[in-house]
């Protein structure tokens with residue numbers, strides 16, 4: 001501006017044009033410089049622009065590449081997962097197939113297992129049978145030893161009996177000699193007339209001549225016989241009626257005469273007063289016998305035996321007895337069944353079984369035989385279409401046929417049904433015992449036992465020839481007059497089963 005202000009000092013128009021020229025030149029120089037700068041800037045901007053976009057594109061490409069890689073990895077992973085899924089499905093199918101096969105084979109396996117168990121049980125039972133046979137020899141030896149001691153006891157009893165028999169025999173001998181003497185006298189008396197003269201011989205001998213001698217003889221005989229009978233009855237009356245009246249500290253054989261029985265019998269008594277009425281332990285006694293044999297009893301009191309239905313009737317006829325059944329199975333388990341009330345009816349009524357008030361661990365199996373008459377090989381009194389006694393080879397109170405039978409064939413037919421386990425007990429040894437109830441309970445029992453009495457009463461009524469047994473039945477406590485005596489057997493059986 002200083003130069004612009006100095007120009008007016010020169011010549012006017014020249015300085016102005018020069019000034020304008022210089023100004024234009026200066027301006028065009030500036031414009032050129034500005035264009036250069038602009039170009040430079042544009043170049044720079046372009047460079048910058050180019051540079052950034054390229055970088056970004058590159059980074060995007062890198063990113064894209066990375067994503068593509070990741071994508072590739074993912075898809076390969078997905079593919080392998082698919083493969084895994086497929087193989088899992090195949091595995092699942094295989095497992096299902098296996099399960100189906102297992103489901104199919106389980107019943108077969110169970111069947112096989114049960115067959116094996118059955119075979120095992122058979123082998124076990126065979127083993128125990130073999131073991132039993134093996135021990136039988138030892139037991140036989142023991143039994144022989146027992147038999148020896150039993151025989152000694154029996155001998156003692158027999159000695160007592162023989163003393164009584166000797167006494168009786170002496171009496172009989174005395175009678176015999178008396179009769180002989182009288183006969184001799186009579187013969188002498190008859191022979192005398194032969195020596196008399198003929199005319200005297202022709203005279204008939206009047207009966208009046210002999211009558212005093214005959215009447216004396218008869219009177220003597222009658223009195224002697226009465227004497228013998230009285231002595232015999234005295235001996236019988238002195239005998240205990242059952243084992244509860246035997247006072248002993250040890251188990252053993254004793255002579256008893258059940259009430260109403262005129263014959264003594266030898267039986268096994270326990271120290272606590274139980275009378276043994278049945279015993280099985282080695283199959284030595286034959287139990288496949290007739291009705292009459294079962295009525296009378298058989299076997300050895302020291303070994304296997306049946307006391308007899310007639311004896312059972314007399315032992316229980318006062319309706320005051322209980323029954324205990326002791327059993328041992330082939331696995332040596334001990335089973336007990338006890339009935340607080342036990343009564344066997346008369347011969348006329350078929351020795352019918354009456355039991356009540358069960359207790360024990362062996363199940364109330366005898367209840368199935370309740371109210372049944374006694375059947376044996378020659379007398380089918382059961383209610384089955386078959387002949388149970390013949391099938392099981394032993395006498396019993398069979399119905400349809402049995403839930404309990406201790407008189408069947410040994411090693412086959414000795415059974416007791418255990419309802420708790422729903423299984424038959426394979427009985428190896430058995431003992432049936434009878435004992436009188438204590439007097440107090442006995443009276444209570446009698447007053448509460450209308451059923452027993454009415455059964456025997458109605459049965460006796462139904463029997464064609466009741467006879468003396470009816471008297472024993474009706475002689476029991478006077479509950480006979482209770483109503484409902486009709487069909488009372490059925491009622492009693494129903495009551496027993498309920």
Ligand SMILES: [Ca+2]
Nearest residue numbers: 384385386387
């Ligand atoms: Ca039958």
